Every structure is written in structure tokens, then in C-alpha cells.
Amino acid sequence: MTDSDQVEILLVEDSAEDAELTLRALKKNNLANRIHHARDGVEALDFLFARGPHANQGTLRMLRVVLLDLKLPRVDGIEVLRQMRADPRTRLVPVVVLTSSREDPDIAQCYALGVNSYIVKPVEFEAFIKVVSSLGLYWLLLNQRPQ
Amino acid sequence: MPPPEPGLSAGIAFLESRITATFAAALLLLVAVGGVTYAGLQRSARSRVVRRHAFDVRDRAARLALDLENAETGQRGFLLTGRDPYLVPFQDGSRAVRGDLDSLVALTAADSVESAQVRTLTPAIEAKLAELTLTVELRRSEGADAAVRVVQTDRGRVLMDSVQRILKAIDATERGRYLQGDRTAADTGWFVRATVLTGILLGLALLGFATIQVRRHFAARLGVEARLAALSAELHDLYERAPCGYHSLDPTGLVVRINQTECRWLGYEADELVGKKTVFDLVAPADRARARARFEQLVSGVDIGTGEARFLRKDGSPVAALISTTLVRDASGAPWRVRATMVDQTAFRAAKEQVDRLNAQLQRHVSELEDVNQELEQFSYSVSHDLRAPLRAIAGFSRVLAAEHGRGLDAEGLRLLNVVQVNVERMGRLIDDLLALSRFSRQPLARVPVDMAALVAGVLGDRSAAGAPRTAEISVGPLPDAEGDPALLRQVWERLIDNGVKFSAAAPAPRVEIGARADHGTTVYTVRDNGVGFDMAYAEKVFEVFQRLHPQAEYEGTGVGLAIARRVIHRHGGRIWAEAAPGRGATFFFTLGPKGGAG
Numbered sequence: 198m199t200d201s202d203q204v205e206i207l208l209v210e211d212s213a214e215d216a217e218l219t220l221r222a223l224k225k226n227n228l229a230n231r232i233h234h235a236r237d238g239v240e241a242l243d244f245l246f247a248r249g250p251h252a253n254q255g256t257l258r259m260l261r262v263v264l265l266d267l268k269l270p271r272v273d274g275i276e277v278l279r280q281m282r283a284d285p286r287t288r289l290v291p292v293v294v295l296t297s298s299r300e301d302p303d304i305a306q307c308y309a310l311g312v313n314s315y316i317v318k319p320v321e322f323e324a325f326i327k328v329v330s331s332l333g334l335y336w337l338l339l340n341q342r343p344q
Numbered sequence: 345m346p347p348p349e350p351g352l353s354a355g356i357a358f359l360e361s362r363i364t365a366t367f368a369a370a371l372l373l374l375v376a377v378g379g380v381t382y383a384g385l386q387r388s389a390r391s392r393v394v395r396r397h398a399f400d401v402r403d404r405a406a407r408l409a410l411d412l413e414n415a416e417t418g419q420r421g422f423l424l425t426g427r428d429p430y431l432v433p434f435q436d437g438s439r440a441v442r443g444d445l446d447s448l449v450a451l452t453a454a455d456s457v458e459s460a461q462v463r464t465l466t467p468a469i470e471a472k473l474a475e476l477t478l479t480v481e482l483r484r485s486e487g488a489d490a491a492v493r494v495v496q497t498d499r500g501r502v503l504m505d506s507v508q509r510i511l512k513a514i515d516a517t518e519r520g521r522y523l524q525g526d527r528t529a530a531d532t533g534w535f536v537r538a539t540v541l542t543g544i545l546l547g548l549a550l551l552g553f554a555t556i557q558v559r560r561h562f563a564a565r566l567g568v569e570a571r572l573a574a575l576s577a578e579l580h581d582l583y584e585r586a587p588c589g590y591h592s593l594d595p596t597g598l599v600v601r602i603n604q605t606e607c608r609w610l611g612y613e614a615d616e617l618v619g620k621k622t623v624f625d626l627v628a629p630a631d632r633a634r635a636r637a638r639f640e641q642l643v644s645g646v647d648i649g650t651g652e653a654r655f656l657r658k659d660g661s662p663v664a665a666l667i668s669t670t671l672v673r674d675a676s677g678a679p680w681r682v683r684a685t686m687v688d689q690t691a692f693r694a695a696k697e698q699v700d701r702l703n704a705q706l707q708r709h710v711s712e713l714e715d716v717n718q719e720l721e722q723f724s725y726s727v728s729h730d731l732r733a734p735l736r737a738i739a740g741f742s743r744v745l746a747a748e749h750g751r752g753l754d755a756e757g758l759r760l761l762n763v764v765q766v767n768v769e770r771m772g773r774l775i776d777d778l779l780a781l782s783r784f785s786r787q788p789l790a791r792v793p794v795d796m797a798a799l800v801a802g803v804l805g806d807r808s809a810a811g812a813p814r815t816a817e818i819s820v821g822p823l824p825d826a827e828g829d830p831a832l833l834r835q836v837w838e839r840l841i842d843n844g845v846k847f848s849a850a851a852p853a854p855r856v857e858i859g860a861r862a863d864h865g866t867t868v869y870t871v872r873d874n875g876v877g878f879d880m881a882y883a884e885k886v887f888e889v890f891q892r893l894h895p896q897a898e899y900e901g902t903g904v905g906l907a908i909a910r911r912v913i914h915r916h917g918g919r920i921w922a923e924a925a926p927g928r929g930a931t932f933f934f935t936l937g938p939k940g941g942a943g
Binding site for chain 2: 218297
């Protein structure tokens with residue numbers, strides 16, 4: 198991965214296949230090197246709050262968006278979201294929930310916790326663009342210098 | 345006991361008052377006739393006294409005239425003959441005349457008219473008697489000539505005429521009075537006879553009238569009695585066969601009357617109880633002291649209301665009963681009877697236990713149902729996650745395969761890959777629809793006014809925005825407002841319009857008509873297409889999950905859309921149905937339940 202200072206997207210996803218497909222979709226658009234992939238809620242929280250293996254990392258000044266799966270081992274996505282929203286460092290970071298289905302009953306709860314949007318998996322690039330556009334992140338994420 | 349019918353008793357009261365009035369009239373008549381008769385008799389008696397008096401006066405006057413003539417005849421004989429024997433009539437007559445005069449005076453003393461007349465008689469008679477005596481004395485002392493000279497002066501005749509005149513006047517007076525008395529008696533007699541005759545006739549009429557009234561009165565009474573007897577029989581029947589027990593006790597608690605229902609409950613015959621057992625003999629021993637205390641309270645005038653007691657049947661088994669008692673007093677106000685109504689609680693208790701048992705069972709079922717529901721929810725959740733994860737991988741990686749290695753595949757390889765992708769997509773939609781069906785079944789139902797026209801316009805707008813195929817021409821008629829859950833009703837319109845568009849696509853000029861009509865006060869919304877239609881034999885099947893009437897290859901779909909529509913309509917308490925014929929299109933109808941209807 199990359200230095201935490203440079204991370205623009207945090208992907209929290211336990212399914213290897215889903216993660217691979219998401220990363221593929223984003224890699225095609227030269228974003229993969231700015232993505233950090235956490236495999237469960239604990240990893241995500243450690244990265245966000247500089248704990249455990251990430252105790253010595255730098256600031257998250259470039260973090261633009263968190264792509265958060267809800268069904269995670271150990272600490273689930275809802276809990277990650279709750280802790281993010283409770284902490285001043287991460288309160289304003291946009292969070293986009295990855296969901297298996299539009300019928301997911303957790304979506305309503307996520308909105309109540311201040312989630313910004315959701316994407317139905319698999320995360321296709323077009324869907325991703327639509328969401329980041331609606332969040333006003335488009336230019337920040339995509340108009341970067343090419344690698 | 346309720347009073348007999350009011351019309352009857354009023355009729356009897358009217359008859360009774362008529363009879364009373366008739367008898368009162370008869371009594372008055374009797375008194376009047378009696379009074380008149382009595383007064384007539386009195387009058388008649390008075391007139392008899394008057395006539396008797398007149399008769400007496402005339403008799404005395406006549407006798408006086410006769411006696412005076414005798415005295416004068418004796419005087420004349422003596423004057424002519426000078427012989428003493430002639431002096432006897434003279435002296436007797438003179439004495440009799442005085443006696444007659446005295447009795448006349450006495451007889452007429454009470455009457456001023458008569459006594460005045462009689463008073464004029466006295467000097468006339470004295471004068472006559474004096475003249476007679478004078479002539480007799482002259483004859484004896486101076487001889488016949490001297491006496492004849494006196495006689496020849498005519499003074500004697502004059503005096504006699506004077507007496508005669510007065511007597512005639514008296515006679516005339518008395519005769520008048522006699523005749524008047526006679527007339528009065530005759531008049532009175534006629535009046536009394538007329539009155540009595542009239543009275544008898546009137547009395548007979550009243551008697552006849554009264555007889556008729558009395559007979560009618562009796563007939564009416566008999567009618568009332570017959571009705572009372574029927575009523576009494578009915579009451580007796582009601583009493584005996586009421587669904588509750590009745591018994592009456594004397595103030596010591598002895599049974600004096602008991603109905604069949606209670607006898608049946610207790611397992612006795614009535615004559616085993618009446619006059620033989622007290623109510624305390626029937627109460628279970630454990631309750632006996634309390635029952636006695638309550639009974640004594642009641643008899644002493646305390647209202648004890650309704651209580652529960654256990655009774656023992658003849659066979660010794662217990663009966664639980666609710667007892668309501670009232671005290672009845674006799675005319676002097678002393679306790680006379682205790683009346684009780686008894687309700688067998690045994691069945692009630694059994695029923696209550698049954699209800700409790702059923703309630704508990706129901707509660708168990710409800711919680712089981714809740715468990716099942718929760719499981720279902722969890723199942724839905726895992727379907728959405730766990731079933732989708734592999735699907736996602738298949739979809740994603742087959743896409744990657746096509747994109748990155750498509751060039752290495754021949755046409756058949758690409759076609760097969762496409763089949764995989766199409767089916768994965770279809771399965772994704774299927775899972776989504778199943779989850780929607782489950783969600784629409786469980787999600788709370790809102791009941792708000794819904795602008796159906798706006799809702800349909802929104803659905804059509806979204807369709808064109810989403811780039812849905814514009815195969816059919818869609819027309820929308822006037823749609824009355826409804827009441828329901830807008831989000832769910834939107835699903836209904838979406839599914840029905842999708843359905844219409846889909847199945848009309850093959851028609852030469854595909855058309856979908858949306859409208860509504862009123863039917864017996866209910867609005868029926870319709871979606872009509874001119875598509876392939878279907879056989880009415882399957883009209884119910886179209887609403888069932890996964891039931892398809894057309895091949896998947898021809899008409900894309902999951903077979904869940906109409907099931908969702910039906911679920912939503914049923915939750916609104918409405919009805920949904922379809923009419924169709926193969927090749928001639930289909931029409932779907934739905935109504936919403938009454939406002940505030942089933943949830």
C-alpha cells in the first residue's frame with residue numbers, strides 16, 4: 198500500500214473477491230495506489246485512529262472517502278461508522294456504505310448515523326463515479342496527476 | 345307480575361265508573377220519589393184536618409140552629425098554651441144552644457176569620473135567647489095577650505133572622521174551606537201518583553242499564569282474567585325454565601319455592617326441597633356459617649348484593665354459584681320472603697379456564713410466530729448477503745474475463761459467457777424482488793391521503809428517466825384520490841404498469857390504459873393492456889410467487905411483481921383481480937379497503 202499521508206480512499210471490505218473487484222474497478226482509473234484496504238472493522242479503526250500496527254503512521258490529511266462494507270468480522274461496519282462519527286478527527290470524513298442489496302435493512306440505520314451515500318456491490322466504476330460526484334469529491338479524487 | 349294490558353283495565357275502570365254513576369242516579373231518584381211522596385202525604389193529611397174542621401164547624405152550627413129552633417118551638421107552644429110541658433123543649437133547647445155556642449167558640453178559637461164570625465154570633469144568640477126568655481116570663485106573669493103583643497112586634501123573627509144569617513155565613517165559609525181542602529187533596533194525589541209512576545219507570549230504566557253495564561263488566565273481567573291466566577302460565581314457564589336458578593325462602597331460610605333449573609343443577613326434585621330443607625342444608629359445609637351470617641344480615645334489612653357460594657348436589661358434588669338476593673316484606677313491613685337468583689358458575693369457570701388456556705396457547709403461538717418472523721428476517725438478511733456474495737463474484741469475474749480475456753475466446757465462448765452474465769443478473773433481480781416482497785409484507789403501513797394521479801405521473805416520469813423501453817402508448821384517465829401508504833401503492837402502480845408494458849410489447853400498436861371507475865361507492869383502479877393476455881383459468885395464478893404464464897425467454901421477469909402488488913393491496917384491505925383472454929389483452933383491477941381498514 199502507500200504511506201498514510203497519501204491515502205485518499207480507505208476500503209473496508211472482508212471479502213477478498215469483492216475487494217479485488219473494487220480495486221480493479223478503481224485501478225483502471227489510476228486510483229489504486231491511493232487506496233488502503235482494511236479487511237475488518239478492527240483494522241479499519243486501527244488505521245483511522247493510528248492504533249496497533251498503525252501506531253506510528255502519519256496524519257490522514259489526504260483521506261477523502263471511506264468505502265465501508267457493513268458485514269465485517271470482529272467489529273462490524275455500523276460500529277466503525279459510529280466510532281468515526283463520535284471522533285472529531287474523522288467526524289467529517291465522507292463515508293459511502295457498500296451493500297449487497299438495495300433491500301438491505303441496515304441502510305436506513307446507516308443514514309441515521311450520518312452516512313453520506315451507498316453503493317450496491319460489486320462496485321462498478323460508473324456507480325462509484327456517480328456517488329463521488331454527488332458528494333462533491335469528483336475533482337478531488339479523479340483530477341489527480343497521472344501516475 | 346306486570347299489570348294486564350292498559351287498554352283492558354282502562355275499559356274496566358270506565359265500566360265501573362258508569363255502573364257507579366247509574367247506581368248513584370238510581371239512589372237520587374229513589375230519594376226524590378220518596379221525598380215527593382212524603383210531602384204529598386203530609387199535604388194530604390193537612391187537607392184532611394182542614395176538611396174535618398170544616399165539617400165539625402158546620403155540624404155544630406147546624407146543631408145550634410136546630411137547638412135554637414127547638415127552644416123557639418117550645419116558647420111558641422108555651423105562649424099558645426101556657427102549659428108547662430112546653431117549657432121543657434124551650435129550656436133544653438136554650439141550654440143546648442149555649443153548649444153548642446161554647447163548643448163552636450172553642451172549635452174556632454185558633455182561626456181569626458172563624459172566631460170573628462163566631463164572636464158576632466154570641467150577642468145575636470144571647471139577644472134571641474133573651475127575647476125568648478122575656479116572652480116566656482111575660483106569658484107566665486101577665487098572660488097570653490101581653491106575650492102575643494111582644495111577639496107581634498116581630499122582634500123575635502128579626503133576631504132569629506140575624507142568627508140565621510150569621511150561621512149561613514159561617515156555613516158558607518166552612519163549605520169553601522172544605523171544597524178547597526178537597527181540591528188540594530185531589531191535586532196532591534195526582535202529583536204523587538205521577539211522580540211515583542215516573543219514578544218507577546225511570547228506576548226500571550236505570551235498573552236495565554245497570555244490568556247491562558254489570559254484565560259487560562263481568563265479561564271484561566273474565567277476559568282480563570283469561571289473559572292474566574295465560575300470562576301467569578307464561579310467567580310460570582319462564583320461572584321454571586329460566587337459564588338461572590330461582591328460589592324463595594321464608595325468613596328462617598326454609599325453601600318455599602324453587603324453579604326446575606335450580607332443581608336440575610342441584611340434582612333434587614322440587615318436592616324434596618320445598619318445605620323440607622333450608623338453603624343452609626344445600627350450601628357446602630365450609631360456606632355454611634358465612635351463608636347463614638349473610639342471610640341474617642339480609643333479613644335484618646342490610647343489602648348484601650351478589651355473593652358467591654358453593655352448593656352441594658344431592659350426589660355430593662360441588663356447584664359454584666353466584667347468588668343475588670332480595671328481601672320481600674309483608675304488608676306490615678316484616679320480613680316475609682327472601683328471593684334469590686342463582687347463576688351456575690361451574691360452566692363459567694370452566695369456560696374461563698378454557699379461555700385462559702386458549703389465551704396462553706395463543707400467546708405461545710404468537711411468540712412462536714414472532715420467532716419465525718425474526719428467523720425470516722434473518723434469513724432475508726443472509727439471503728441478501730450470503731447468496732449475493734458468490735453471485736457478485738461470478739458476475740464481477742465473468743465481466744473481468746470478458747473485458748480482459750475476451751479476445752482469447754471465440755464467438756461461442758463469448759456467447760456462453762454472456763449466458764452466464766445474463767443469468768447472474770436475473771438471479772440478482774430475483775433475490776431483490778423476493779426481499780422486496782418480504783419487506784412490503786412486514787413494513788408498517790401508513791394511512792394517509794394519496795394523490796393517485798400524481799403517484800402514477802411520478803411512476804411514468806421515473807420510467808422515462810430510467811430509459812425504460814417506450815414500446816407502449818400509455819394513457820392515463822382521471823384517478824380519484826385514495827387513502828393508504830404512498831410508497832407501497834407506488835409499488836403497485838409500478839408493477840402493474842411494468843406488467844402491462846411488458847406483455848403488450850408484441851402487439852402491433854401496444855397500448856396501456858390507466859383509469860378508474862366507481863362501483864357501489866368503491867373506486868376500482870384499472871390497468872388495461874392490449875397484449876397477449878392469458879387464459880382466465882389461470883387468473884388467480886398470475887398473482888402467485890414465481891408463477892409465470894409465459895416463457896421466460898419471451899417475457900423477462902421474476903414472477904414476483906404481481907405477488908408484491910397483491911400483497912400490498914391485501915394489506916390495505918382491498919381486492920385485486922384480473923380479466924383477460926388469450927391474445928386479447930389483460931385488465932388488472934384493484935380496490936383499496938375502507939378507510940382505516942385492515943392493516
